[in-house]
Amino acid sequence: MSTRLANGGRLLNKGRALDFTFNGKRFKGVEGDTLASALLANDQMMVGRSFKYHRPRGIVASGGEEPNALVGLGEDAKFEPNQRVTTTELFDGLTCTSQNHWPSLEFDIGAVNSKLARFLPAGFYYKTFMFPRPFWKHIYEPFIRQSAGLGKAPRDRDQDSYEHFYAFFDVVVIGGGVAGLQAAKAAGQAGAKVLLMEQTPHWGGRAPVDGGTIDGQPVDNFVDQIVSDLETMENVTLRTRMMGSGVYDHGYVLGYERVSDHQPGAKSPRHRLWRIRAGQIVTATGAIERPISFAGNDVPGVMLASAVRDYAVNYGVSVGDRTVVVTNNDDAYRTAITLKKLGLDVPVIVDARAGGGGALAGEAAALGIRVENGKGIARVKGGKRVEGVEICTQAGEGAALELIKCDAVAMSGGWSPVVHLWSHCGGKLLWDDENAMFRPDGDKAPTGADGKRFVIPAGSADGYLDLATVLENADVAGKAAAEATGYVPGKAEAPVATPETAAPIEAVWMMPQGASIKLRMKAWLDYQNDVKVSDVQLAAREGYESVEHAKRYTTLGMATDQGKLSNINGLAILSDSLSQPIPQTGTTTFRPPYTPISLASIAGEARNETFQPLRKTPMHAWHEENGAYWEPVGAWRRPYCYQKPGETIEEALHREITQTRDSLGMLDASTLGKIIVKGPDAGKFMDMLYTNMMSTLKPGRCRYGLMCNENGFLMDDGVVARLDEDTFLCHTTTGGAENIHGHMEEWLQTEWWDWKVYTANVTEQYAQIGVVGLKSRKVLEKLTDDDIGGDALSFMGWKEITLTGGIPARVFRISFAGELSFELAVPASRGRELWDKLIEAGAEFNVTPYGTEAMHIMRAEKGFIMIGDETDGTVIPQDLGMQWAISKKKEDYLGKRAQERSHMTDPTRWKLVGLETLDGSTLPDGAYATADGTNANGQRNVQGRVTSTYHSPTLGRGIAMGLVLNGPDRMGDVLDFPKVDGTVIKAKIVEPIFYDKDGEKQNV
């Protein structure tokens, strides 16, 4: 059983006990524990069920590579699934639950899958659920989805806060082990601005556990010394609990800082995502130990040898009283020696190498530990925990020579450098046959815009596995990084560690070498996704030769741990099956993040009220207080209509339109784009922008204009006012303001750079209010002494006036509703004031603010087009019968040539008409008019479509506009518009003006 030792635990403060619960069971840990060490201290060997077969699983590792021990952490608004216990610092009151089990961890129904494993090989789903085809969607997929997935999604809103932080450094060193520390020091001493980040709360990495001597002193002293040296350097920033999540182009690094995971309830943000620009990046990310593929290597109690050592030294936890060590390299002997020295039993070291180990093996033997060379583990005995191992000859097929009782197995298949961050941005790898690992290829580093490398690996991450070479290499990396960012490295020598003589590793991808299919079917490669040696071999047999294909077919390395433990073993098995060398098989692609990061940290501040910017007009608050039913228009919110208590939307629209037409309405038109175009060449420029002639417009007058892009398609429309000889004010659609301003600047800056024209977007300078209806002049006359009579301000004129209270205003006599109407533009800072005054002054006329929908209906009654309704990016003005707005006198305008292309002049282009339903009902939006026959796809032929459709309160019937084949020549024809429910609405082609065809109302 696993338990807390009386002594040891270098990271613990045993004076402070912490309470926590696992699946409701109360446990005690101490300050400094990870959740993993605390669970093990309480003999909680089994921590979850595997994904596919629901096999009992225990903790395998001690760091971020952990595949098995994922829990649902916290409750309610603090709940988060798939949290690795090895990287979760214990805190008082922590609660967690294991995952992927039902009804309980100890007794799980899904475990029956394990008995059916023979029938659930790689590609099982693909093979089984293909036929009959319709079954996939309705039967197979819903069932599989229900059983898939590890953790549960949180149900409550996350109550914590998260933020981003933009930072800039010369050199960013990722990893705070001895290599990272030395690299940071070397770069810092040269003067570079350095950030050193470490994902755990502690400096030094593995070195304090593994031991060694640096410059004549124990390695922990060295770590303490170098950390305190770095702390005194002003140009060096040290951050713990911060993981290098990803490396991207141009020296961009994401740092994931877990600010307060370990102290819930703190006011600080939970996570902070650092978005860093680095001149050079040093990846001192260490190495990860590999498991060995033997039968039963997933039984709880089988762990990485380094993890067993970590739990003993760092947390004073013994994983078992009797631990069998199995290895193919010298490093695992450290575990045996450590355990023995702590007074624990190591019945045997099983070394797959016939020749055995080096110096450490001698030390182990001297401690009286039995060593069996050339042997392997045939199988692990036990279900929910290890009970023993069967020893066999590594060279054989797995016949048991001996059963050895034990309660833990420490395995080491060698070490793989953590090359993820090196590889994220294109760094290539070399296969190092001697050390049986992939390591960074120094000649093929990720390169920046200047073609030079911007990532430098250091220490174990660069493939140097012994302390002496690690330090040497890290020092070189740090100095090189400083030099590359323009600093002169100092002369200081790297610290010197006492070298070790080790016997070489021997690659062991399967144990025993000739394991039978029965053993291979229980030899796990990927713990989290339940991929076994036999699955990868099957994939190879079935033709999945590419490692990327084999990965997807078997799901090897596709779990939340992204195959940190399994990938190398898996591709070695694949290579063996394909009889090709490992480098020819290659690796799958390494992608960020290194380990999963919280989605909330990626969102940063973009949540709740700052999820998205909401643009508000100066009158927004009034709308809100007066029943506005909002419509998003770009980032703006505009009132769609104002609902009075008890009123439906239809009733509100009816009221707004009727009262506006009968008496007086008001519209907040502030969101309309307003762009100033000024200069001696402004007229010439305007003539190019608009299809009609603008240069002839007189100051004091307005003209409606159409704007096309260079392909001839309509992109915007609006009223242009000439302010003076040199200056035009262009009104654009609400959504078009920024685009049209950009469009203007693009032409001015790239094509007509020598034209003397300046533009400015003054959209937000003005609050703009439409005062609309029979009584509009009357109400304005109450608010100004200036003459706004029909002669002083005729239709399509504008003038400057002063309103009560000294509000300066530009008044435009324009009409979009077809009534007498004015638009008032006043400084935004006085918009609300004017709105309130109009409401007050208009009371006697029953003034009615109306929203965008009433505006749309009233313009449709008048047959005015709307950009985005009548146009969709494929419509030209000629389609809309707007030849009147296209100047024939002008030599050119944007879109002119395009509109002369054969397809644009094709007489069969659908053209704009009005549509009147025979029964008075309202056509569905976007409905198609059908024609005889069917097309090549067997669909009904069509001859037109609805672009705008409304119920008109003014006319008491449905009205619509649409684009119809030969429409203008077919007045009176009746078209069929099938509805979704199968019925058909008949509508007659009419002129697209339904109301006040002669335009008398706007001219009073």
Add this chain to the structure above:
Amino acid sequence: MSEAVSALKGASFDGIVTVEEMGLQGMITLRGDLASPEMKKAVKDATGLNVPEQGHIAGEGGNWVAWMSPDELLLIVAYESVSDTEASLRDALSKVHHLAVNVSDTRAMFRLSGNGALVREAIAKLCPVDMRTEAFAPGQFRRSRMAQVPAAIWMPDESSVQVVCFRSVAEYAFNLLKGAAAPGSEVSLFS
């Protein structure tokens, strides 16, 4: 009441730094040939300030000239004196091609003040700008983005930052700045 009002009417928040909406500011967009003697003189006459170098701002208190682009300046003056400044510019530049337009009401302006290091940190949470003292100092002017909206920033002195954004998003900007100044959110990088 017949008073012009700013977007947030001077709202403020005290966190690790103080965030205040600064009320109405007079602002003029001035476009033209920045290197021309007429432009230099016009700016000098209107504001008493020289045309700043690329990426810089000149001025103090409530009187500033900021470099916006190779042919654009932003003049900041008292809200009440915008029309005088505009008139002065028009007179001085009547003979040369230019654009001077009042944009006072298109904008909202905020001040972050308090501990200089924390003020820098608050901005660095929202703007992709190098806020280290050696990279951004009083006198520099930076057009950037603040989370999802355009913004411009400068430091009137070592312990404050001023932010200009569009008026319609003033509330969003204020909420962003409040979040960046939330108690307990010190990054402690610049201090």
